[in-house]
Amino acid sequence: MKIQSSILYRIFTKLARIFRPDENVKRYSNLSPHLSFANKDEIALKNIKKYSSINKGKKMTFLDVGGRAGEFRHIASDYEYFILELDKNEEDIPGINFIQGDICSCSEIDDESFDIVFSNNVFEHLEKPWDAAMECVRIVKKSGLVIHSAPFACRYHPVPIDYFRYTAQGLESLFLLTNKIETIHSGYDITNRREDHRGGKIPEGLDTPPIDELGGWRENWQVLFVGRKIN
Numbered sequence: 404m405k406i407q408s409s410i411l412y413r414i415f416t417k418l419a420r421i422f423r424p425d426e427n428v429k430r431y432s433n434l435s436p437h438l439s440f441a442n443k444d445e446i447a448l449k450n451i452k453k454y455s456s457i458n459k460g461k462k463m464t465f466l467d468v469g470g471r472a473g474e475f476r477h478i479a480s481d482y483e484y485f486i487l488e489l490d491k492n493e494e495d496i497p498g499i500n501f502i503q504g505d506i507c508s509c510s511e512i513d514d515e516s517f518d519i520v521f522s523n524n525v526f527e528h529l530e531k532p533w534d535a536a537m538e539c540v541r542i543v544k545k546s547g548l549v550i551h552s553a554p555f556a557c558r559y560h561p562v563p564i565d566y567f568r569y570t571a572q573g574l575e576s577l578f579l580l581t582n583k584i585e586t587i588h589s590g591y592d593i594t595n596r597r598e599d600h601r602g603g604k605i606p607e608g609l610d611t612p613p614i615d616e617l618g619g620w621r622e623n624w625q626v627l628f629v630g631r632k633i634n
């Protein structure tokens with residue numbers, strides 16, 4: 404029986420390789436009715452541009468939580484751009500204002516200081532993301548936006564610690580619990596769903612998943628939440 408099972412496994416594995424679907428073709432059939440799919444970068448940029456258009460002529464501020472060296476500076480071209488990081492960046496980067504602090508408890512920033520509070524793949528690394536959500540809502544201006552993306556499916560990557568994964572409803576709930584945010588967008592991005600993520604960026608292979616005949620980690624879903632402060 405074990406021999407037969409082994410033979411069948413090899414046959415079906417070979418057939419799966421031969422008839423593997425074209426990864427460039429988007430197949431969104433048999434969707435659950437509560438799932439919303441879109442490109443998170445396009446949705447985020449659309450809302451950022453819409454906000455700047457509504458507030459044209461005003462001085463606007465943008466906080467990139469965990470923004471590192473400012474990789475997302477380009478989406479905030481109409482804003483005075485700030486980065487919040489735990490550790491001080493020793494380099495002065497043109498066009499970037501640096502704030503050292505912890506988004507889970509950020510006394511360094513006053514109430515309603517920013518028009519937009521943004522993060523990309525930060526909330527999975529926060530030990531107390533509910534506190535971070537409350538701080539984001541506290542420091543964003545009334546009618547301002549909170550825009551945050553985080554993984555639903557992603558390989559383990561301790562930078563420095565990897566705590567959580569989120570459904571769209573899960574990430575959204577962190578902000579709605581404050582009773583000060585209304586939802587503009589809550590959904591998934593599977594644009595890069597089948598990318599072969601093998602890791603290897605962290606010493607000692609801490610972010611490297613087991614490699615098999617299909618490659619590395621190949622189920623990559625992102626979640627995006629966009630909300631507006633209403634009171």
